[in-house]
Amino acid sequence: MSKIILETRGLTKHYGGVHALEDADFILHDGEHVAVVGDNGAGKSTFVRQVTAVEQRSSGEVLFDGRPVHFSGPLEAREAGIETVFQTLALADDLDVPSNLFLGRELFKFKLGPFSWLDRKTMRDRTLEALKTTAVKIPNVDNPIRNMSGGQRQCVSIARTAAFASKLVIMDEPTAALGVQETAQVENIIRGLKDRGIPMILISHNLRQVFDLVDRIVVFRRGRIVASLRKDETDGNDIVSYITGVKGTQDSVPAQ
Amino acid sequence: MAEAHGLGGLKYDPAKRTRAPEWNVFGALVLIVVIFEVLNRVNGGSFLFNMRDNVDAIFNQQRLDIMILQVAIVGIISLGVTQVIIIGGIDLSAGSVVGATAMVVMSFAQTAMVNGNPNPKAIFGDWAMDLPVVVPIVVGLACGLGAGMVNGLLVAYTKIPPFIATLGVMVSARGVARWWSNGQPVSFPTEGYGALANGDIMGSLTFGLFSWQGQNPAVIFVILAILFHVVMTYTLYGKRSYAIGSNEAAARMSGINVDRHKLLVYTIAGVLAAVAAVLLTSKNLTAQAGMGVQYELDAIAMAVIGGISLAGGRGSIIGTVLGAAIFSVIISGFTSIRLDAYYQEMVKGAIIVGAVVLDQWRQRTRARG
Numbered sequence: 001m002s003k004i005i006l007e008t009r010g011l012t013k014h015y016g017g018v019h020a021l022e023d024a025d026f027i028l029h030d031g032e033h034v035a036v037v038g039d040n041g042a043g044k045s046t047f048v049r050q051v052t053a054v055e056q057r058s059s060g061e062v063l064f065d066g067r068p069v070h071f072s073g074p075l076e077a078r079e080a081g082i083e084t085v086f087q088t089l090a091l092a093d094d095l096d097v098p099s100n101l102f103l104g105r106e107l108f109k110f111k112l113g114p115f116s117w118l119d120r121k122t123m124r125d126r127t128l129e130a131l132k133t134t135a136v137k138i139p140n141v142d143n144p145i146r147n148m149s150g151g152q153r154q155c156v157s158i159a160r161t162a163a164f165a166s167k168l169v170i171m172d173e174p175t176a177a178l179g180v181q182e183t184a185q186v187e188n189i190i191r192g193l194k195d196r197g198i199p200m201i202l203i204s205h206n207l208r209q210v211f212d213l214v215d216r217i218v219v220f221r222r223g224r225i226v227a228s229l230r231k232d233e234t235d236g237n238d239i240v241s242y243i244t245g246v247k248g249t250q251d252s253v254p255a256q
Numbered sequence: 257m258a259e260a261h262g263l264g265g266l267k268y269d270p271a272k273r274t275r276a277p278e279w280n281v282f283g284a285l286v287l288i289v290v291i292f293e294v295l296n297r298v299n300g301g302s303f304l305f306n307m308r309d310n311v312d313a314i315f316n317q318q319r320l321d322i323m324i325l326q327v328a329i330v331g332i333i334s335l336g337v338t339q340v341i342i343i344g345g346i347d348l349s350a351g352s353v354v355g356a357t358a359m360v361v362m363s364f365a366q367t368a369m370v371n372g373n374p375n376p377k378a379i380f381g382d383w384a385m386d387l388p389v390v391v392p393i394v395v396g397l398a399c400g401l402g403a404g405m406v407n408g409l410l411v412a413y414t415k416i417p418p419f420i421a422t423l424g425v426m427v428s429a430r431g432v433a434r435w436w437s438n439g440q441p442v443s444f445p446t447e448g449y450g451a452l453a454n455g456d457i458m459g460s461l462t463f464g465l466f467s468w469q470g471q472n473p474a475v476i477f478v479i480l481a482i483l484f485h486v487v488m489t490y491t492l493y494g495k496r497s498y499a500i501g502s503n504e505a506a507a508r509m510s511g512i513n514v515d516r517h518k519l520l521v522y523t524i525a526g527v528l529a530a531v532a533a534v535l536l537t538s539k540n541l542t543a544q545a546g547m548g549v550q551y552e553l554d555a556i557a558m559a560v561i562g563g564i565s566l567a568g569g570r571g572s573i574i575g576t577v578l579g580a581a582i583f584s585v586i587i588s589g590f591t592s593i594r595l596d597a598y599y600q601e602m603v604k605g606a607i608i609v610g611a612v613v614l615d616q617w618r619q620r621t622r623a624r625g
Contacts, residue, residue: 075511090509092502094569095495103499104510106492114520116492 404526
């Protein structure tokens, strides 16, 4: 197997007395797409928030690209090469598509501190390019995204992630609020990432989608990782058994 | 491709570029001018045009001059206030900063001898008399810079609401203005200082090609408006401003140093208020502690009328310039139809409220369905 891009050892997060994440050992290889599934409150999002440093972990280790890391915030994680699509969209509604894609990493004609001159044409061209490679159709990228549908906005958010993805992409329920067509678009973007060999962690409730897209499925239950299964070694029923606790817990009753 | 969108089933075609809201404001400006023209015609006069036979001119030059001058000084303040509103803030201190800066500036612009007698309003000793014009300008801009920085530091780093922070500075700065000379006006500036507003900068800039005596504030307003239009449209500063006003959390997540940017925007607004103070004192050849009262509200009104959303993230410098023009046309228009000053104030208030109601309505219309 190729090298390990992300590893967590004993990753734990307590909110006061609530043990949201307990002792999570997780490995992601380069180029691998892994789904994280589990019931609501199973610790999926908590896990992601620790990895991307949106929150600071209670204990445990995170190794990224072979080195132990301690990001102080999501920005540092992004600079290290972890691109994340969060459940709540991090988009500026009043800006157009190129401005959102390049928010915080604008291109310049010349630099002059805060008064640096924006290279709007190149940013626009690259945006169209990025949207093309991700097959996202936005009728007019010059309009503020406020006027766009939820799906289009999500696609902008994901296109941004895909366009700048370098080492690792994390998506937290990217299709939760989308229609059928838009979901298909997002799934195409994810397949594109696979072709480019960029590893991904996908949080999803949609098992059909999970089986369609990823190589391996990791199941969370009550803050613990209870299973890590290769897609071809398992099936939907098996995964559901782990999610609901029929399998994988000491007190589970074996099926008759 | 058109889909039902927003209030009243307005059609929004996503393939088309949305029309800039500035066009609506421009339309309103034209409409208001036409209304006042008609109202004047009914009484046998004219709002815009010259009606006197003994004067050879197309337009009513006198009224235009007053209108332009009226809009220019508060307009300069409004340029800064606009930027503050775009980042999702508010600046209530501008008027008081004008007052305080006016007092300080004038103290460094005084002339030693008035009609052969020592300056009766002298604040400092001889050392501060007949200084080169650049001294009061620099002192004034420094005052505005300081006041703006106080606003910015309070808003960005103490995290108190901008309304409260700038309200505090508004009250304190007015106190400074009154304390400076115990409420006495500061008067009799040097000739050079008086020329700042009353001279002919247009003539010097165009090497005598165009001349516009006494309208320096308007010329400077236009230059600053163009400058900040360019800055807000083409530079990182503008992009950051709109991003912060649009979604501060997203801006932070994207690596924008939001606090530092806020400090910068409030500081620029303070400097612009100081520019207005310099021009105002130069124009009037005196400074009084009550100068600039309510200017902050007029400046906010101009911005709001020009389509700047108080929620932040939306609006433009062009909008504010048009809003300022509307504001000025309304005031001159009321005077032209001889509406009593008391009524003018009342109607002005109604217009401000109306503009905000319109803004709210616009927001609801634009909200995604």
